Amino acid sequence: MSAAPSASVPTASEVVANLPWRWRTQGAIFVIGGLGFMFDAWDVALNGFLIPLLSDYWNLSVGQAAWIATANLIGMALGAFVWGGIADVIGRKKAFTLTLLVFSVFTVAGAFSPAFGWFILFRFLAGFGLGGCIPVDYALVGEFTPKKHRGRVLTAMDGWWPIGASLCAFVSASLLNVGDWRLIMLVMIVPALLTVAVRFGIPESPLYLASVGRYAEADAIISRLVERTGAEVTTWTHESPNGDRRHSGADIGVADTAGTSSTAGTSCTSGGADTAGSTTPEPAGMTTSVNQQLRAASGQLVQLWQYSAKTTFVSWSLFIPCC
Incomplete structure (x- = not known):
């Protein structure tokens, strides 16, 4: 029988929040998340180039040309509202990757639009994907960032906007003499797709995993974070919505203080009673339905x-x- 975790044992969220900051760990997630903000700014600034170019290309009226930016911004506004809920359903990591992927796919489609109406539709859909970067990137970066640095890191996320706007101006102006409006759209997608590929390697937020009852996966990620940041945490607890507490330990070569296996997710206690024997039990009814x-x-x-x-x-x- 394993001992119930004492009040001094931190929760999983407290462990993550109090880890030391390491650029190779949390800093890498900040950079990869910040690139989403950079493409937000790049795409918005790109409208300033597309409006005059497409007005000449399709002989648009002033009212028609206004829809180039309007459709894009409406999509971004809608995406900013919707993607937060999507991330709660499918997970932070999947949403983190899909936002840029949707943006990339429909931007490429827009670059090959046969008519202005199709272009407006694709710009709206690209904006919808990109708009999700605002809530999803903030959430993922914030959940990995130690609380001591969280305010500064999330504020610094906005610093990627002027970088994106400046890159748009430099790249687009440089390409105007080389190709038409399609080229300046496609060039933007090359680094965006590279970022999508990198995002596939980002771990899921352990706080999200714990919130949906996937404790074993959360413990494995927290163990890696503890090891990579050099923290000295050996055990932590998860608390479910019904008050159950799960005692977990980091598999970092340190004996578990509860006297159980050093692997994460060692025991679960409920109502003061201990349940042992399974290294990663999955509590029934913990997974929240869609x-x-x-x-x-x-x-x-x-x-x-x-x-x-x-x-x-x-x-x-x-x-x-x-x-």
């Missing part, structure tokens, strides 16, 4: 749009000076 996740996401969206005089005042005070 319907429950969708209801939770829609509930968050409803709360976001509920009227609040204070929130409305702050939002308009930030928006009006930008107009």
